[in-house]
Amino acid sequence: MRDHYRAFFGLQQEPFGTTVPLKHILETPDVIGVKERIDYVVRLGAVGLVTGDIGSGKSTALKYAAAGFHPSEYRLIHLTASSGSILEIYRQLLCELGMDTAGTSRTIMTQKIKKDILELMQGKKMKTVLIIDEASLLRLEVLAEIHTLCSLHQDAFLPVILAGQSSLVDKLMYRSSQPLASRIVARSHLEGVHREGMEAYITHHLAIAGIRTNPFDETAVTAIHQGSGGLFRKANHLARGALIAAAQDQSVTVSAEHVRIASTETF
Numbered sequence: 001m002r003d004h005y006r007a008f009f010g011l012q013q014e015p016f017g018t019t020v021p022l023k024h025i026l027e028t029p030d031v032i033g034v035k036e037r038i039d040y041v042v043r044l045g046a047v048g049l050v051t052g053d054i055g056s057g058k059s060t061a062l063k064y065a066a067a068g069f070h071p072s073e074y075r076l077i078h079l080t081a082s083s084g085s086i087l088e089i090y091r092q093l094l095c096e097l098g099m100d101t102a103g104t105s106r107t108i109m110t111q112k113i114k115k116d117i118l119e120l121m122q123g124k125k126m127k128t129v130l131i132i133d134e135a136s137l138l139r140l141e142v143l144a145e146i147h148t149l150c151s152l153h154q155d156a157f158l159p160v161i162l163a164g165q166s167s168l169v170d171k172l173m174y175r176s177s178q179p180l181a182s183r184i185v186a187r188s189h190l191e192g193v194h195r196e197g198m199e200a201y202i203t204h205h206l207a208i209a210g211i212r213t214n215p216f217d218e219t220a221v222t223a224i225h226q227g228s229g230g231l232f233r234k235a236n237h238l239a240r241g242a243l244i245a246a247a248q249d250q251s252v253t254v255s256a257e258h259v260r261i262a263s264t265e266t267f
């Protein structure tokens with residue numbers, strides 16, 4: 001029943017879905033800023049930080065930045081952190097590198113990973129980049145160990161990008177995180193967008209779904225902006241819910257009232 005709104009508004013696809021394909025990422029100043037900083041971090045062989053609230057667009061900005069690295073020159077390893085031990089990071093890493101993890105000790109895992117990265121660097125002149133999303137979940141001892149892992153040899157450090165919520169910054173202030181934190185050369189912090197930014201975001205997604213005339217009136221855009229705090233994920237839920245409410249109302253215009261109805265369904 002809930003798909004009725006797509007037919008009602010003539011949407012060719014879901015405009016406010018959970019992920020956005022690379023070609024449809026809106027090039028906001030934040031996204032471009034993250035890309036520029038990541039490029040710089042990788043060039044230097046250092047550490048970069050991307051922080052922001054949940055749904056502010058961190059993972060999307062990482063995806064956009066990652067696409068700029070040519071696969072003939074760079075190997076990007078994308079991990080999603082958890083609150084588990086360093087072994088989980090090692091296992092994910094080995095898996096990404098296409099290596100077996102069964103029955104391997106921690107020391108051997110580190111050796112295998114470093115050897116593989118160095119061989120690729122020296123043999124094929126390819127640089128490896130480690131991207132860890134949700135890094136605010138990492139335990140302090142894991143952050144400390146990541147520094148050891150990334151120190152390949154005296155003058156080679158594996159560039160690492162850490163993305164997560166602001167609590168990541170607090171964790172990096174601890175003494176045990178100092179070696180890693182001291183290598184940070186660029187930081188991006190994503191915040192909720194301003195109202196114009198939200199309007200551009202909504203229009204962008206509607207256009208991708210095939211609608212040229214924005215059905216959201218001014219009051220609806222303001223309500224989505226305020227209700228989401230300018231954060232994209234929350235805005236997606238409100239915008240989609242408001243389209244559903246308007247379609248149920250048989251109203252071709254989406255108003256603040258429809259956004260209000262949508263907000264009763266979201267958190």
Ligand SMILES: Nc1ncnc2c1ncn2[C@@H]1O[C@H](COP(=O)(O)OP(=O)(O)O)[C@@H](O)[C@H]1O
Pocket residue numbers: 017018019020024025026027028031052053054055056057058059060061232233236
């Ligand atoms: N620049 C952008 N262009 C288009 N959609 C975006 C953009 N940034 C975020 N989004 C959308 O907003 C939602 C939240 O973004 P996400 O990157 O998952 O946030 P975070 O990782 O900070 O929690 C996703 O549905 C994503 O598709």
Ligand SMILES: [Mg+2]
Pocket residue numbers: 058059060133
């Ligand atoms: Mg994310």
